[in-house]
Amino acid sequence: MSIRNFDAIFSPRSIALVGASNEPGTVGRVLAENLLRGGFAGPVMTVNPHEFAIQSTLNYRSIDALPITPDLAVVATPAAAVPGVIGELARRGCRAAVVISAGLGIGKDGRDLKREMLEAARPHLMRIVGPNCIGVISPAKGINASFAHLTPRSGDIALVSQSGAIVTSVLDWADERGIGFSHVMSLGDMGDVDFGDMLDFLAGDRATRSILLYVENVTHAKKFMSAARIAARAKHVVVIKAGRSAEGARAAQSHTGALAGADAVYDAAFRRAGLLRVGQLDEMFEAAATLATRLRVVDDRLTILTNGGGAGVLAVDALDAEGGRLAALSDQAIARLDAVMPAAWSRGNPVDIIGDADGARYAAALEILGEEQDSDAILVINCPTAVASPMQGAQAVADATVQRPQLPILTTWLGGTAAAPARAFFASRKIATFDGPDKAIRAFMHLHRYRRNQEMLMETPAAGVVIGPVDLEAARALVRQALASGRTVLTEPESKQLLSLFGIPIVQTLLAADPEEAGRRFQDVGGPAVLKIVSPAISHKSDVGGVRLNIRSAEEMVAAARTMLESIRQTLPEAPLEGFSVQPMVVRADAQELIAGIASDPTFGPVVLFGRGGKATEVIGDRAIGLPPLNSVLAREMIASTRISRLLAGFRDVPPVPLDRIVDVLIRLSELAVLLPEVAELDINPLLANAGGVIALDARVSVRAVSGAIVSPAIRPYPREFEQPIELADGTPLLLRPIRPEDEAALVAMVERCTPRDLRLRFMGQMRAFPHQTAARFSQIDYDREMALVAMGEPDEAGKLSILGVVRLVSDPENGAAEFAVLVRSDMKGRGLGYRLMTAILDYGRRRGLQRVYGEILRENATMLRMARELGFETEESDPQDDTVKVVVAFDTR
Incomplete structure (x- = not known):
């Protein structure tokens, strides 16, 4: 880049x-x-x-x-x-x-x-x-x-x-x-x-201030994601992506590959990068204008305040269509509204305060609704009437925004001539206003999606945290063995063995070469049992009669295997048949059939899929795509974005499924996608889930030889390889590792324990506070662009590790030069920690292939200038009147 x-x-x-x-x-x-x-x-x-x-x-x-x-x-x-x-x-x-x-x-x-x-x-x-x-x-x-x-x-x-x-x-x-x-x-x-x-x-x-993108295709996904994540932290970025149709999906050997169409992957990439995707050109400008109001919402719960019932109904319909929710009014709010509203008010949300509502009525309703904790924003609607002035209601809204500046309020003053002055008034006060409830609802959901995507942007998951090295090597050996034998598809038992090595619960599966052996295998698994055909040429076994359920004896198993063999040989005479798999029939009360898997996108590399499984999974198309690496927050976001999630939450007398079990499977699949690039596609269908947990009943894995043509993950995971134990001159042991998003609080605590002078020397000016936005920016980094190493001390009484020092290196887009910054907690100075941090970050810069590293140091910071000289930095010529000195060290890149 x-x-x-x-x-x-x-x-x-x-x-x-x-x-x-x-x-x-x-x-x-x-x-x-x-x-x-x-x-x-x-x-x-x-x-x-x-x-x-x-x-x-x-x-x-x-x-x-x-x-x-x-x-x-x-x-x-x-x-x-x-x-x-x-x-x-x-x-x-x-x-x-x-x-x-x-x-x-x-x-x-x-x-x-x-x-x-x-x-x-x-x-x-x-x-x-x-x-x-x-x-x-x-x-x-x-x-x-x-x-x-x-x-x-x-x-x-x-x-x-x-x-x-x-x-x-x-x-x-x-x-x-x-x-x-x-x-x-x-x-x-x-x-x-x-x-x-x-x-x-x-x-x-x-x-x-705002960036609008019209995208047809992305050519360098890693570069795009890195740049987009940087831009989205600083600016509002709104994108239209052409080509939403399903025809963009490539042919695939698995359900996962078929469901992970190109547009779905782009959608996942935009969300992960913190971008807001819209569907139409006018939406693009609407979204940019709405985001520029700096309104912020927490969730998608909306309160609708209106003087016209029909307009309120239209707003509810629009909210439902956009996937938002009506906020539930508390009993206290209803009682307070009863005391000041006409008897005919709606006593629910939408809050219909009747057509003759004047400014005072709007003001009274806004005062009460503004205190509701379960509401994320208020949409105020006004319909023109002959008995009330639209401007009175507009003034009431303006007054409410002054009294509660943080209260997200959107307005829709319906009509033409009568409503125009009120809309102009709102515009002059920078209050979000729209000429129809549908546009206001769309704007509200833009705010919600943007906030959600910004949260996803800040997630930086680790890789290699749940899979042990022994199991990982065994999984690699399993894949190597299949490739060495000339196969690109694992058998069902091999596929399930791979899942088991990555800690995913599987059903016992045994391989049988012929019907007679299938009968003997029945005795091993017990009844009832399931019989499946094993063939690298048959992806969806049930489509060709390659699955028999609920077999209750060895004799029935042999007969079923012979019938299956004869039927498939007639239907698919060219298909190579390798035998059968036999497994116990798993029956779980109130279980949901899910699908989870991995696919390879030609642009963004590996992706993880989750959704509703079973035979009709492609027809139903209820699925979510995520870019690895994943963590629990991102995995839960994937689950929540599917329709099946409503059933997983429990209904009527069906207890909920423990989502942490599904989250764990998705994280493990994410690890598999990052650590085993040989896996091109992976299907778990069905992944059976009920209140007792999850279990993979069927699995299919396609593999490939690793080559330069394989697209690596579009987002770099937490670089665990840079973790190392260090020891100070006095023997104090510390852990040096890359910074993580969860380090924000520890970073703030470290800054609070630094003297004002030390902070001034680091930040080139007085540092009175370390706000959340700054701390988040410093702790939530893009490892493709920068690196920050933190020295972690012993845990405190609460078991939390403290940050004793941090060193940062931010490279230019050409990866030729990078600027360093270092800060050591004031009570740790003089013990050699700063020197160890600088040595480590310079080693990192060399490994990265940088040509030079530079920094700006205040002239009065004699200690830092002396250390820079000891580390090989040279001072560039500058005006002696300047407060700062630029130091540079060049690396031999030959």
């Missing part, structure tokens, strides 16, 4: 347009008009071999003829000429190009024009946007390097889209509504610059 030379794209000093034209109706003409009229402060130079002037501006006949080297070039030549143009520009020293030209694929002559273009740019580190895009727009800089039909106004929303048509549609839609942009980027075919690069840039762009 890299944002190298992005300043040449978004803050160029000069621009060249290669392929400019005076010919009406051409792309070259529109580009010239947009560039020359956009208000760019620097020179715009046009290049066309046949023109003296373009748009009354002196034209240059060649790139060599340009009087200065452009920072940015816009290329709109025929496709065949593009590699040569890029080569000329790169050799001239141009640092970035927006390639508008289309058709840079492999031509009839066998030339791969896109590859040639990139090869021409690469030696000179030139960045390429496109090809096949409409360009780049930065209104605040006066840059319109596109052939869009208008120049948008300046704003704080960034739009990044693969589709040029979507860009122009959004610009037109936004122009009508007065919405402005910080940057607009059409990525086109993403030959070089892609979503990951843009998210990296926009995460640190001060002009951008």
